[in-house]
Amino acid sequence: MTLTIYNTLSRTKQILQPIVAGHVGLYVCGMTIYDYSHLGHARLFMTFDMVQRWLRVSGLEVMYVRNITDVDDKMIKRAAENGETIGALAERFIGYMHEDFEALGLGLPQAEPRATEYVPQMLGLIELLQQQGLAYQADSATGDAAPGDVNFSVRKFEGYGKLSGKSIDDLRAGERVVIDRSKRDPLDFVLWKQAKPAEPQWPSQWGPGRPGWHIECSAMACETLGKTFDIHGGGPDLIFPHHENEIAQSEGAHGVPLANLWMHCGALRVGEDKMSKSLGNVMTIRNALKKYDAEVLRFFLLRPHYRSQIAFTESLIDEARTALTRLYLALRDNPAPAQLQVKWEEAHARRFADAMNDDFNTPIALAVLFDLASEINRTGSTELAAQLRALGSTLNLLQQDPTLFLRGADDDTAGIELLISVRATAKREKNYAEADRVRKALLDKGVVLEDTADGTTWRRR
Numbered sequence: 524m525t526l527t528i529y530n531t532l533s534r535t536k537q538i539l540q541p542i543v544a545g546h547v548g549l550y551v552c553g554m555t556i557y558d559y560s561h562l563g564h565a566r567l568f569m570t571f572d573m574v575q576r577w578l579r580v581s582g583l584e585v586m587y588v589r590n591i592t593d594v595d596d597k598m599i600k601r602a603a604e605n606g607e608t609i610g611a612l613a614e615r616f617i618g619y620m621h622e623d624f625e626a627l628g629l630g631l632p633q634a635e636p637r638a639t640e641y642v643p644q645m646l647g648l649i650e651l652l653q654q655q656g657l658a659y660q661a662d663s664a665t666g667d668a669a670p671g672d673v674n675f676s677v678r679k680f681e682g683y684g685k686l687s688g689k690s691i692d693d694l695r696a697g698e699r700v701v702i703d704r705s706k707r708d709p710l711d712f713v714l715w716k717q718a719k720p721a722e723p724q725w726p727s728q729w730g731p732g733r734p735g736w737h738i739e740c741s742a743m744a745c746e747t748l749g750k751t752f753d754i755h756g757g758g759p760d761l762i763f764p765h766h767e768n769e770i771a772q773s774e775g776a777h778g779v780p781l782a783n784l785w786m787h788c789g790a791l792r793v794g795e796d797k798m799s800k801s802l803g804n805v806m807t808i809r810n811a812l813k814k815y816d817a818e819v820l821r822f823f824l825l826r827p828h829y830r831s832q833i834a835f836t837e838s839l840i841d842e843a844r845t846a847l848t849r850l851y852l853a854l855r856d857n858p859a860p861a862q863l864q865v866k867w868e869e870a871h872a873r874r875f876a877d878a879m880n881d882d883f884n885t886p887i888a889l890a891v892l893f894d895l896a897s898e899i900n901r902t903g904s905t906e907l908a909a910q911l912r913a914l915g916s917t918l919n920l921l922q923q924d925p926t927l928f929l930r931g932a933d934d935d936t937a938g939i940e941l942l943i944s945v946r947a948t949a950k951r952e953k954n955y956a957e958a959d960r961v962r963k964a965l966l967d968k969g970v971v972l973e974d975t976a977d978g979t980t981w982r983r984r
Contacts, residue, residue, distance in 0.1 A: 526581060526880045528754070529830060531762065531785040532686050536882055539784065541753055546584045548752035549575060550744045550782070552761055553635070555592040556616045557601040560623050561805035562820075563791045563798035566833060567758045569824040570788040572629045573918060574756070577879050580865075580917045588747045589632040591617060593639050594723050595736055609723060613637075623808035626817050628919045636743040638734065642725045644742040645734045649673055649714045651776040658714055660729050661705040670730040671705050673715035678708055680771045686785060687763035712768055714738050737768035744781070745773060755782035759790050760797070789832040791824075798835060806835070816931060818923065819844045825885050825918055846893070847920075848929060848982070850911065853896035855925035859908035865917065866910060871895045875914050885918070892921075929982035939970055943979050946972070 527536040541547050551571045554560060568589070575587045592598075593613040602609045621631075652658035657679050661671035677683050677691065684690055694710055713735040718724035724731045734742075744752065750773070757766060766785065773781040790797035793804045811820060823843035827833050865872050871891050878887035892914060899907045915921030930936070942961050949957035962972055969984045 526578075527882055528784050528786060529882050531787050537784060539753070541583065542749075542751065542783070545582070546586070547578050547754065548586045548588070548748040549578070549754045549756065550588045550590075550740075550748055550752060551632075551755075552740055552757040552765065553589040553591050554620055555595055555597060556613050556620065557598045558616065558800065559807040559809060560620050561798060561800070561807050562811055562824075562835060563758075563805065565623075565627060565808055565811075565820070566791040566798075566824055567788055568624065568629055569627065569821065570829040571756050571786075573825060573829070573885065574754075574786070574883060575630065575632075576917060576919065577883060581880075586634070586748060587630075587632040588634045588636065588744065590740060590743045591635060591637045592736065592739060593617075593637045594733060599722055603721075619809070623812070626812055627808065628817065628821055630919075634747050636747055638739040638743065639723075641739070641742050641746060642734060644746045645738050646715075646725075646727050648738060648742050648745070648772065648776050650728070652714065652772060655775055657771075657775045659707065661707070663705070663717075670717060672713045672717055672732075673729050674706055674711040675714055675768070675772060675775075676707065677710040677712070677771065680775050682774075683771055684767065686770055687767050689763055689767070712737060712764065714772070737765055738772055740765070741769050741772045741776075741781070744769070745777070750777045750781075751779050752782055754784045754786055756786040756788075759787050760799075762787055786829075788829045789827070791833045791835055793835050815840055816844070816928075818920065818928065819847055822847045822889075822920060825920075826889055828886055829883055850892060850896050850915070850921060851923075851925045851928045852982075853899045854908055854912060854921065855929060857899050857903055857905055857908040859905045859912060861909070863913070865913045869910055871898075871907075872910065872914060875917075879917075888918075926980075926982075931983040939965065939981060943972065943981065947979065 526539045528539055529535070530537045539547070549571070551568070553568075554564065571587070571589075575585050578585045591613075594609060598609050598612060602612045605612065649658055652675065653673070657676050658673055659676060660673050663671045684694075691710065715727060715729055715738075716732050716735060717729075718731040718733070723733055725733060744755070755766070755769075770781055792798065796802050796804060798805055819840065820843075823840055824833070826843060826846075833839075867873065867876060871894065875888050875891045878884040878891065881887075892911060895907060895911050895914070898904070899911060912921050942965055946958045946961040949955070949961065965972060965981070966984070971982050971984050973980050973982070
């Protein structure tokens with residue numbers, strides 16, 4: 524199978540050609556862990572969960588690295604507000620993140636490096652940059668004799684802006700860049716921040732301090748995957764400045780490309796804005812899971828192409844539920860034997876694979892599943908039903924018991940079953956008005972009754 528991926532750097536689709544045959548190194552910028560994960564995060568990590576799953580289905584071994592930023596300004600501020608240590612804050616929210624991601628069916632990465640564990644590697648990278656003339660220690664920002672921050676000289680790195688398409692001359696100070704008098708150029712960014720009272724700090728040749736955000740990912744990515752690896756991923760807001768700065772640091776220090784392919788997913792939007800904590804328009808994953816079925820959320824996030832933006836609306840969630848219901852109905856009404864592997868020679872599977880191999884085109888791949896469901900309903904083929912479930916498994920979909928999914932997490936099953944019994948008695952007594960009343964009462968509660976030769980079953984609408 525030839526897999527093509529859109530490369531943000533080249534702005535074209537490119538064939539994936541692993542550096543080491545049969546192996547793929549994938550690095551995705553992870554969470555800054557000071558609060559609950561929200562659905563915007565779910566959009567990002569669902570994308571790369573899908574990517575790493577398909578790479579494995581394609582027969583590749585994947586080293587999936589998803590880092591954790593466990594020290595930064597926001598974490599320091601939140602820990603102080605809570606009256607707890609930064610370490611305690613990090614541990615608590617890492618636990619919540621893992622719970623939320625597991626509920627959404629996200630697989631664990633093979634490595635989950637924490638920034639605080641890689642400070643020596645960061646210091647080594649900064650030293651290399653200084654040796655290359657790309658880093659300098661600024662004067663103290665306060666004007667005293669204390670050492671200043673260590674900064675990266677953006678104008679000395681040829682090719683800065685190649686990922687984002689931004690020109691250095693267009694990045695004018697005072698508009699997109701905050702002027703800092705301790706920098707030689709307002710575009711320069713910090714590599715090592717000098718220590719402040721009551722903040723975490725590590726010793727260094729430039730004085731005690733802590734790393735800047737950008738250097739963290741460069742050090743963790745290169746340490747876990749090598750100086751050059753196959754795929755670097757993230758959200759659209761990371762293209763500039765974070766990923767642009769990662770390229771400058773890593774390539775400036777090592778003289779080789781950081782990643783062969785750069786992948787960025789589209790944002791999850793609420794109205795005209797992206798979902799983000801800074802805008803105050805977030806829905807946390809755990810609150811969403813109280814309201815929506817986890818697999819419905821997964822389907823909702825996977826249905827659009829990963830590079831497209833998604834609008835978060837109740838109507839689109841309802842559409843996802845209705846669509847997933849259609850697939851589960853085909854599986855419920857045509858019980859299939861367990862089939863662990865896809866039969867790739869089958870026509871629907873070939874179309875599914877073609878779509879996924881074309882830059883992970885999930886809209887087309889999922890459309891194939893609906894064509895397959897229609898064929899199953901027409902023919903009653905249990906073999907095709909097994910194929911449907913197997914294809915769904917490649918995206919971690921359609922793995923629940925169909926009846927349980929269709930009924931949802933209902934805490935009134937006994938009451939529903941009692942009303943179905945009352946209706947059955949009314950029908951036997953030819954009291955059809957009462958039978959219709961019960962059916963309508965249940966329908967008003969979102970419960971659909973289905974009469975079959977074996978009796979009456981029910982599901983959520």
